[in-house]
Amino acid sequence: MISPSVKVLRIFAILAVTAMGACASGASRIDAARASDEDASSSAGGRTGGGVGGGGGAAGGGGARDSSAGSVADAPAAAAVPDAPADRAETASPPRDAATVDGGAPAACDGSACTAAACAPAPGSPMVVDVKTKGAKGDGVTNDTAAIQAAIDAVAGTGGTVLVPGGTYMIQTAARLSLKSNMTFKLAAGATLKAITSNSANYDIVRVDGQSNVNIVGGTIEGERSTHQGTTGEWGMGIGVYASSKVVIDGVTTKETWGDGIYLGNKSKDITICGAVADHNRRQGMSLVSASGVTVKDSIFKNTEGTNPQSGIDFEPNTGEAVDNVTISGSQFLDNHSYGLEFYCGAGPVTNVTITRNTFSGNGDLPIELYAGCTGNKITNNILSTKTAIGISLRQGANNNTVTGNEVTFTGARKGQAVVDNGTGNTVSGNTVR
Numbered sequence: 001m002i003s004p005s006v007k008v009l010r011i012f013a014i015l016a017v018t019a020m021g022a023c024a025s026g027a028s029r030i031d032a033a034r035a036s037d038e039d040a041s042s043s044a045g046g047r048t049g050g051g052v053g054g055g056g057g058a059a060g061g062g063g064a065r066d067s068s069a070g071s072v073a074d075a076p077a078a079a080a081v082p083d084a085p086a087d088r089a090e091t092a093s094p095p096r097d098a099a100t101v102d103g104g105a106p107a108a109c110d111g112s113a114c115t116a117a118a119c120a121p122a123p124g125s126p127m128v129v130d131v132k133t134k135g136a137k138g139d140g141v142t143n144d145t146a147a148i149q150a151a152i153d154a155v156a157g158t159g160g161t162v163l164v165p166g167g168t169y170m171i172q173t174a175a176r177l178s179l180k181s182n183m184t185f186k187l188a189a190g191a192t193l194k195a196i197t198s199n200s201a202n203y204d205i206v207r208v209d210g211q212s213n214v215n216i217v218g219g220t221i222e223g224e225r226s227t228h229q230g231t232t233g234e235w236g237m238g239i240g241v242y243a244s245s246k247v248v249i250d251g252v253t254t255k256e257t258w259g260d261g262i263y264l265g266n267k268s269k270d271i272t273i274c275g276a277v278a279d280h281n282r283r284q285g286m287s288l289v290s291a292s293g294v295t296v297k298d299s300i301f302k303n304t305e306g307t308n309p310q311s312g313i314d315f316e317p318n319t320g321e322a323v324d325n326v327t328i329s330g331s332q333f334l335d336n337h338s339y340g341l342e343f344y345c346g347a348g349p350v351t352n353v354t355i356t357r358n359t360f361s362g363n364g365d366l367p368i369e370l371y372a373g374c375t376g377n378k379i380t381n382n383i384l385s386t387k388t389a390i391g392i393s394l395r396q397g398a399n400n401n402t403v404t405g406n407e408v409t410f411t412g413a414r415k416g417q418a419v420v421d422n423g424t425g426n427t428v429s430g431n432t433v434r
Contacts, residue, residue: 118250118251118274118275119248119250119272119274119275119297120184120215120217120248120250121215121248123159123160123161123184123215124158124159124160124182124213125158125159125160125161126160127155127158127159127160127161128160128161128162128163129151129154129155129160129161129162129163130151130163130165131144131147131148131151131162131163131164131165131169132165133151134147134148134150134151134154135147135150136148136151136164136169137167137169138164138165138166138167138168138169138191139167139168140167140168140170140194141170142170143170143171143172143196144169144170144171145170145171145172145175145176145177146175148162148164148169148171148177148193149175149177149178152177152178152179152180152183152185153180155180155183156180156181156182156183157180157181157182157183158182158183159182159183159213160183160184161183161184161185161186162183162184162185162186163186163188164185164186164187164188164191164193164219165188165191166188166189166190166191167190167191167192168192168194169191169192169193169194170194170195170196171193171194171195171196171205172196172198173195173196173198173200173203173204173205173224173236174198174200174203176203176204176205176206176207177193177205177206177207178207178208178209179206179207179208179211179214179216180211180214181211181212181213181214182212182213182214183213183214183215184214184215184217185206185214185215185216185217186215186217186218186219187217187218187219187220187252188218188219189218189219190219191218191219191220192219192220192221192222193205193206193219193220193221193222194222194224195222195223195224195236195257196224197224197227197228197229198224198228198229198230199228199229199230200230200233200236201230201232201233201234201235201236201258202233202235202236203235203236203237203258204237204238204239204240204263205221205223205236205237205238205239205257206221206238206239206240207239207240207241207242208239208240208241208242208244208247209240209241209242209243209244210242210243210244211244211247212244212245212246212247213245213246214244214246214247214248215247215248215250216239216247216248216249216250216252217248217250217251217252218250218251218252219252219253220252220253220254220255221238221239221252221253221254221255222238222254222255222256222257223236223238223254223255223256223257223258223259223281223282224236224256224258225256225257225258225280225281225282225306226256228258233258233259234258234259234282234283234306234307235258235259235260235283236257236258236259236282237257237259237260237261237262237263238254238255238257238260238261238262238278238281239252239254239261239262239263240262240263240265241262241263241264241265241268241271242265242266242268243265243266243267243268244268244271245268245269245270245271246270247268247270247271247272248271248272248273248274249262249271249272249273249274249276250272250273250274250275250276251274251275251276252276252277253276253277253278253279254276254277254278254279254281255277255278255279255280255281256279256280256281257281257282257283258282258283259281259282259283259284260278260281260283260284260285260286260287261278261279261281261284261285261286261301262276262278262285262286262287263284263286263287263289264286264287264288264289264290264291264294265287265289265290265291265321266290267290267291267292267321268290268291268292269291269292269293270292270293271291271293271294271295272294272295273286273294273295273296273297273299274295274296274297274298274299275298275299276296276299276300277299277300277302278299278300278301278302278304278312279300279302279303280302280303280304280305281304281306282304282305282306282307283304283306283307283308283309283310284304284309284310284311284312284313284314285301285302285304285311285312285313285333285336286301286312286313286314287313287314287316288313288314288315288316288317288323288326289316289317289318289321289323290317290318290321290322290323290348291323291326292322292323292324292325292326293325293326294323294325294326294327295326295327296313296326296327296328296329296331297327297328297329297330297331298329298330298331299331299332300331300332300334301313301331301332301333301334301336301340302332302333302334302335302336303334303335303336304336304337304338305336305337306337308338309338309339309342309344310336310337310338310364311336311338311339311340311341311342311365312333312334312336312339312340312341312363313328313333313340313341313342314339314341314342314344315342315343315344315345315350315353315374316342316344316347317345317347317348317349317350318347318348319347319348320348321347321348322348322349322350322351323348323349323350323351323353324349324350324351324352324353325352325353326352326353326354327353327354327356328341328353328354328355328356328358329354329355329356329357329358330357330358331358331359332358332359332360332361333358333359333360333361333363333367334359334360334361334362334363335361335362335363336362336363336364337363337364337365338363338364338365339363339365339366339367339368339369340360340363340366340367340368340384341355341360341367341368341369342368342369343368343369343370343371343374343377343398344371345370345371345372345373345374345375345398346371346372346373348373349373349374349375350373350374350377351374351375351376351377352376352377353377353378354377354378354380355368355377355378355379355380355382356378356379356380356381356382357380357381357382358382358383359382359383359384360382360383360384360385360386361384361385361386362385363386365388366386366388366390366391366392366393367382367384367385367386367391367392367408368382368384368391368392368393369392369393369395370392370393370394370395370398370401370423371395371397371398372395372396372397372398373397373398374398374401375398375399375400375401376400376401377401377402378401378402378403379392379401379402379403379404379406380402380403380404380405380406381404381405381406382406382407383406383407383409384406384407384408384409385408385409385410385411386408386409386410386411386412387410387411387412388410388412388416389410389412389414389416389417390416390417390419390420391406391408391410391416391417391418391419391431391433392406392408392418392419392420392431393419393420393422394419394420394421394422394423394426394428395422395423396422396423397423398422398423398426399423399424399425399426400423400424400425400426401423401426401427402426402427402428403419403421403426403427403428403429403431404427404428404429404430404431405430405431406418406419406431406432407431407432407434408431408432408433408434409433409434410433410434415433416433417433418431418432418433419431
């Protein structure tokens with residue numbers, strides 16, 4: 001865990017090199033290979049890490065996170081201070097082998113209670129299968145994995161709906177729930193899928209792998225971080241989407257997972273997330289590792305803490321992977337241990353991402369930071385509140401991005417800089433400090 005003193009040194013080092021025209025060293029990425037502990041059907045294997053803490057998909061390289069000299073936008077430069085020490089020791093995320101295959105104001109809702117942002121299409125069929133007709137109990141004790149999977153298999157391909165009534169349904173992480181194409185998986189108000197305690201370093205409670213036209217609507221998906229029996233790994237996901245298309249996650253809360261609330265990998269495309277809440281997950285609120293055509297709106301990413309990177313959302317492609325054509329709007333990034341939004345592009349590109357009209361508050365590190373290789377992105381009209389001395393950081397090699405119309409309020413002892421631009425070709429204008 002990063003100490004407050006190290007964070008302060010690191011932030012002031014970025015400011016200092018900007019003023020001096022020098023280069024300050026940042027944190028380095030430590031690649032790590034790992035063996036999957038998933039069962040044989042999970043199509044997992046070893047891999048080295050890509051994004052902050054890695055991402056999903058093919059083996060990826062790491063990279064160095066370095067601050068470099070550049071121009072300072074929208075505020076005066078700070079005095080020189082010594083270089084900050086490295087503050088991250090990061091590890092890789094799990095492998096996922098590919099299978100065949102504009103938002104409004106910040107939401108004031110909590111998961112399934114958020115109805116204004118509904119975005120899932122209507123089911124394609126009137127067919128409804130209640131999981132209790134397949135033997136699910138929802139009593140918080142019984143292992144309901146097989147019963148719920150039986151309901152999923154019955155609806156698969158029909159355009160119909162699996163209905164999970166109110167209750168707490170215990171899910172075995174080694175088995176998981178595997179959703180199928182052309183279906184809606186609907187959790188009623190008060191319905192929770194809760195992971196059964198395990199020592200597994202790598203799992204999904206709900207997985208969409210090589211599927212299309214899948215809707216996940218409402219309810220809560222809860223991990224087992226507080227009772228987890230292992231001490232290694234960081235890849236217990238609430239919802240994992242791999243090599244899939246046309247997936248909607250609508251009004252779902254993911255919380256207390258050993259890893260990420262939501263994970264998008266293996267060239268997934270056309271993914272829509274609205275009215276979602278990711279709360280107190282251990283590694284990330286959400287990771288975008290290999291995905292295109294993603295829309296996130298009216299959602300909340302908060303209280304992420306436990307193991308690096310500890311951000312609300314992290315863009316983290318591995319070598320040979322990319323993230324592009326993403327819009328995040330009308331969402332809130334609150335009280336995450338590290339960044340609100342982090343773009344790590346050291347192993348693969350992150351391009352054509354629009355971050356607009358979001359709110360950032362209480363995050364332990366910078367609200368938004370872009371690393372080298374992040375190009376052609378737009379950060380506009382966001383409201384940022386931070387106790388650090390920088391609102392938005394563009395590191396050396398973060399080039400040809402647009403940062404305009406953002407409002408930054410500094411809550412610490414001194415006002416800092418709305419934007420620090422250490423890249424080239426960036427358009428930075430109209431950002432204000434309050």
